Amino acid sequence: MSTKHIILGALMNGPAHGYSLKSGSAIKVLGEFGINDGQLYPLLKKMTDDGLIAKEIEYRESGPNRHNYHITDAGRKEFISWLTGAEGEERAFRYEMIRKDEFLNKCMYLRFLENAGSVEKIRKQIAETEATIDDFRKAYDNMNSRGFDRLHIMIVRYCMMNQETRLLWLKEMETEFLNNGPVEKKKKKKLNRMI
Amino acid sequence: MSTKHIILGALMNGPAHGYSLKSGSAIKVLGEFGINDGQLYPLLKKMTDDGLIAKEIEYRESGPNRHNYHITDAGRKEFISWLTGAEGEERAFRYEMIRKDEFLNKCMYLRFLENAGSVEKIRKQIAETEATIDDFRKAYDNMNSRGFDRLHIMIVRYCMMNQETRLLWLKEMETEFLNNGPVEKKKKKKLNRMI
DNA sequence: CGGCCCATGTAAATAGTTACATGATTAA
C-alpha cells in the first residue's frame, strides 16, 4: 500500500492532523495527490491500530478538535525500510505510462476520430500543458529565489522537464496530423522524417 | 472505469477472446498494461450483461474453447463517446506524476537516507532507465522499418522521449548528490509552503 | 442568513490484486 507510506513520509516531518495532511500547512502531498476523506480517515485509524502512528487529541475552543498524529518507532522503521528497499523501482513495462495518462490512452485510438477532432484534442492538450509548464516554472523560480532545499527544487524541475517533453511531442503530433494525419499510413513511406 | 474503455478499444479492432486480450497477437495493451484474470473475466461478463460486448463460444477440438467477444453498437457508441469527450484530459495537478512513480515518490524523502545510499539508488535507476530507453529505441526502429502506422510509432516515440528526459534528470540528480548532496542541514522550516 | 472553510468521520459501491481451481495441449 503506497498511501500508507505517503502518510508515514508526511509524519516524518512532524505531527499532523488528518485535515492538514490533505490541505494544511505541512507537506501538501496528500491533498495535491488527491487523497479523499473516505480513504484517509479509515487509513489513519488502521495505521494507528497497526502501531505505525499514534494520536493525541487537541481539544480546542475555537474550531473543531484536532487529532494530531505522530509517527511511532515502528512506523519510522517501516518507513525507512520502504525507502531503503528497491520495491517498486523496477523497470516500467512498455505501456505503463500510457495507461496512467488518460490523454495518451485516448491517443492510441485517434484513428477512430475525424482528423479535425484529433487536432482539436491535441491543441487543447497543448494549451493545458503550456499552462502546467508555466505553473511549474513559477514554482521553480520561486523556490530557487527563496533558497529552498535542492531536493525539492530538483523534483519540481523534473515535473517541469517532463511537461516540456510532453509539449514537444504534442507539437510533433499536431504537425503529424496536419500533414494529412498518421491514419492513412504505410503507402507513403515517410519513414525517414522522424528520428 | 478505464479498463472498460481499454477493452472496448481493443475490440474496436475486431473480436477477441479473453486470453488474447491479455497476451494475444492483436494489440497487447491489456497484457502489457498488466490486467489480471481476477479482473478481466468478471469485467468481460459485466460488460456483456451491460450490452457493451457480446460473445460467441468457439468450440475447438484442439485446445480449450474460446469465448470470442465482439463489440456491440452500444459498446461502440460508449467507446466513441469516451474518446470524443474531454474527461480525464484536464490539467494534471502538481504532484500527480510523483505519486504514480514509486521511485520519484521515494526521492521526496531522500534526505532521510545517507548520501551514499541515495547515490546508489539513483545509479540503479539510471541503469534501469538506460535499459528501458534501449528497449523503446529497438521497438521504435523496428516499427519504423516495418512501416507501422505513424500513430503507434509516435506513441512509442513519446515513451522514449520521456525516458530520455528521465535519464537526463537522474544524471543531474547524481551530480547534485555527488557535490555534497542536496540535503541541506540548514533551514527546513520553509519546506512547507510550496511542496 | 447562506455558503464556504475547518475537521471529523461512516456507508456503500467500485476497482483491482492475489490466490486458488480446472483441464487440455504442446514442448523440453
Added chain:
DNA sequence: TTAATCATGTAACTATTTACATGGGCCG
C-alpha cells in the same frame, strides 16, 4: 514426465471513490 502455455473462471481480500452526515466558525 514435467513444465509451460492456452483458456477459463471464482473467492477473498485490499484499495479507492463517491456520497452522505455532523457541527462550529467566519465572511459578506
